[in-house]
Amino acid sequence: MANSTTEKSKVASAETTNAMSVIAPAVGWLVPGAGHLIQKRWIRGVLLFVSIVTLFLLGLAMQGRLYKANGGDILDILGFVGDVGAGALYLMSLAMDWGQGAIAFATADYGTKFMIVAGLLNFIAVADAYHIAIGKKE
Amino acid sequence: MTITLNHFSAALVFSFFASIVFGITHRDNARDMVRYGAYCFVMFLGGVFVAGWLMWVVKR
Numbered sequence: 001m002a003n004s005t006t007e008k009s010k011v012a013s014a015e016t017t018n019a020m021s022v023i024a025p026a027v028g029w030l031v032p033g034a035g036h037l038i039q040k041r042w043i044r045g046v047l048l049f050v051s052i053v054t055l056f057l058l059g060l061a062m063q064g065r066l067y068k069a070n071g072g073d074i075l076d077i078l079g080f081v082g083d084v085g086a087g088a089l090y091l092m093s094l095a096m097d098w099g100q101g102a103i104a105f106a107t108a109d110y111g112t113k114f115m116i117v118a119g120l121l122n123f124i125a126v127a128d129a130y131h132i133a134i135g136k137k138e
Numbered sequence: 139m140t141i142t143l144n145h146f147s148a149a150l151v152f153s154f155f156a157s158i159v160f161g162i163t164h165r166d167n168a169r170d171m172v173r174y175g176a177y178c179f180v181m182f183l184g185g186v187f188v189a190g191w192l193m194w195v196v197k198r
Contacts, residue, residue: 044162051155058151061141105140110148117152121159128163137166 021133028129030087032122035129048125056089056118064111066099085119153182
């Protein structure tokens with residue numbers, strides 16, 4: 001009797017872990033830091049959110065260019081992959097037609113890189129959320 | 139709204155936020171996270187100075 005209860009709780013725990021190992025990365029991609037927040041890592045989640053969102057918004061404010069899906073040269077493709085990492089920020093910027101870029105401003109290039117790096121950092125954060133979900137990290 | 143940062147300010151801001159993310163994602167406990175984040179920040183900024191002086195040497 002005790003063994004079947006223990007077995008059931010182990011299975012339930014494994015199912016919860018498996019669900020969270022999918023939900024946390026997905027939510028974390030969409031909203032930077034959310035993958036940590038839903039796993040009750042409050043400080044980490046907030047810091048990740050603030051850092052990644054600030055970098056992306058600063059990039060937009062610096063007149064950086066947002067890459068769209070393209071079949072162009074490798075750097076354009078990599079730029080797109082980086083930008084996509086920002087999740088909802090990228091989708092919202094696309095919808096609002098932001099990130100047109102401004103060749104006239106020298107620092108606009110920095111803005112472009114800020115947005116790409118924000119996306120790439122979010123990919124790292126998503127991986128971290130996944131590792132927390134599978135128990136590899138506390 | 140347009141923000142204009144000079145090159146060093148842009149590097150400083152970038153280093154600060156990237157170091158926070160690196161610290162959180164590459165270490166397991168709070169103390170190590172802070173230490174590694176600070177280390178990354180110093181390395182980023184140090185790299186900016188080194189690269190700047192290297193470019194000066196090359197140009198010279």
